[in-house]
Amino acid sequence: MFKVLLVEDEExxxxxxxxxxxxxxxxxxxxxxxxxGVEGLRQIADLRPDIVIVDVNMPLMDGIAMIEQSVEEADCSYIILSGYDEFRLAKDAIRLGVTEYLLKPLEQEQLFTALERAKSQLEMKRQYTAMLTSGAGNGEALQASVIKLPGKSSRYVSRMIQYVQDHYAEKIGIKDLVESLGVSATYLNQKFKSETTYTFNDFLNRYRIQKAMDLLRSGEDKVYAIAADVGYKDYKYFIAIFKKYAGCTPSYYQERYGRGEKGVDAASKTNSTNE
Incomplete structure (x- = not known):
């Protein structure tokens, strides 16, 4: 069950x-x-909710200010409620990575849909966090250097990241998202870069290499097969991209950090040398 906090001045x-x-x-x-908003900040710190539903216009501290002060510390998604259809507020909400901006009076189906999106956003971020923190002692430093997600992301960027997650093994590009999202490739690239610090292609490569690292550590497949599994049909290109992001060749990574006999032997030798 996802924990929800309601921040609204109208009882x-x-x-x-x-x-x-x-x-x-x-x-x-x-x-x-x-x-x-002041009480909302205290409740966020004390209760650690997964989703915060917050009104924009409130006494003492409005919803936007509350989100700005909590967004760096809190690991949650935000849904904004407002009685005012103001573009400025919508822009602020997008800038802060708010999942949804809903207008009052609120229909139940609208809230249900917004909650589903908020849950998906949370699960996506938690999957990435688990991926980045897994495998301690087996190339953890190399893993951490490959990819890092923003704490919060807008609807467009969340969709783009989800698309990479779902289709990284295929031939994809940002143009595939233009029609479904209804905005230009230029806008998507700018939005993605501002929120993640990566270009879309850079992020795609980093994600693929991260997946390749996971497969290489298992030690069960050949390097050329892993290259194809993560979306690289050109084996030599895969090696070049892997070296760029991981700082070593795929075969060295597999030999050094893999769970197979070679990986275990290499790790043992390294540990013996360090002792």
């Missing part, structure tokens, strides 16, 4: 959300309420 709306929406059906549970 009738706040209680209405808590007691009329089917939270269990959405795979969520409301763990707390706050009536302004």
């Amino acid at each position: 009738m709306i706040r209680k209405g959300l808590r007691f009329t929406f089917d939270w269990m059906g959405a795979g969520c549970v409301v763990v707390g309420e706050a009536e302004n």
Whole structure:
């Protein structure tokens, strides 16, 4: 179950959300309420919610200011509620990586859809975190240098990252996303670069190499087969890209960090040398 915090100054709306929406059906549970941004910050720190639903206009501290102050520390997704269809607020929400910007009065189906997107965003980030922190002692330093995701990302960037996750083994490019997202390749590239510090192609290569590292450590497949499995049909190109991001050849990485006999022997020799 995903933990949800409600931050809304109008008690009738706040209680209405808590007691009329089917939270269990959405795979969520409301763990707390706050009536302004200051109290919301305290609740985020104390309760560590997965999803925060927050109104924009509140006393003491508005929703945007609250998100700005919590976004670096909190590992959660945000859904904004507002009674005002203001483009400035929508831009601020996108800049802060808010999952959804919903207008009051809120329909239940809208909130359900927003929660599903927020959950997907959280699961995606947690999968990456697990990937980056796994395999301690087996090339961990090399892994950590390959890819790093932003703490928060906008809807467009989240979709782009998800697309890489789902299709990295295929021949893909940013143009594949232009039609489905309804914006230009230039805009997507700029958006992706500003939020991740990588170009789309750079990120795609990093993700593929990260996957290759995982397969190489298992020690079960040949390097050329792994190259094809992660989307590189040109074996020599794969070696060049791997060296660029990992700092060594794939065969050396497999021999040094793999779980096969060679990897174990190499690691043992290194440990003996260091002792």
